[in-house]
Amino acid sequence: MAQSVWGYDSDNGPDRWHENYPMAKGDKQSPIEINSKDVHHDSSLAPWHASYDPGSAKTILNNGRTCRVVFDDSFDRSVLRGGPLTGAYRLRQLHLHWGSSDDHGSEHVIDGVKYAAELHMVHWNPKHGNFARALKQPDGVAVVGIFLKVGKTPKPEMKRILAEIDNIKTKGKEAPFQHFDPSILFPKSRDYWTYHGSFTTPPCEECITWILLREPIEVSSDQMAKLRSLSKNGENEPLNPLVDNWRPLQPVKGRIVKASFK
């Protein structure tokens, strides 16, 4: 019987990840709840800057666990700098986590508020040579997290990603996705929280400097429904909707969350 690959179902979900990925029980795991009363305003925190080359966008895929856009990270082509980071981190991919309804789906929770989805832009530190080595370092990876809040108006900048979903409905499907600058997805404000944590999926390595944007972007309920039309299953398998691909909250274990704003 093939070992059940990790996922979000009862037999392979977050409570069992530690069986194959021991880091899942570490003391710097993500996501966490951000409680504004416990946050430290750090006036020394610099603003962060993304300079992304739209030509670095390559493909969009459904891996059965999320929808992911992949970028060319073979040189410093699309990079994130500043904020809590030292040096330029290369953009490797972006993906999302979402719920089965609009009232939940984000991984991080802010003062008890769960958003409908959370978008992650994953960057790695080239001083470590490659992504595989970077994920073994505490300063190896930086993820910008953007919350998606359901409102009356659709987010136009999400339309290209959502339009591509019809071509990647089932697990393993991939399509070209070019000429895309993901910084169009950023909200107006650059305010952020930052803390040290982990991948929110296996291998759960504690290599991430999280940069969570305070201002959510607004999407429509129809746009969320489009995201939920993705399937976990492969083309000729029974329908298994790709929803609720979020990890539950993990223990903060004394970590300090810093805010760039008062």
Ligand SMILES: NS(=O)(=O)c1ccc(NCc2ccco2)cc1
């Ligand atoms: N949700 S997330 O932003 O923390 C995140 C980001 C990237 C990975 N990558 C997983 C991986 C590690 C080695 C190969 O592939 C996993 C999770």
Ligand SMILES: [Zn+2]
């Ligand atoms: Zn993620």
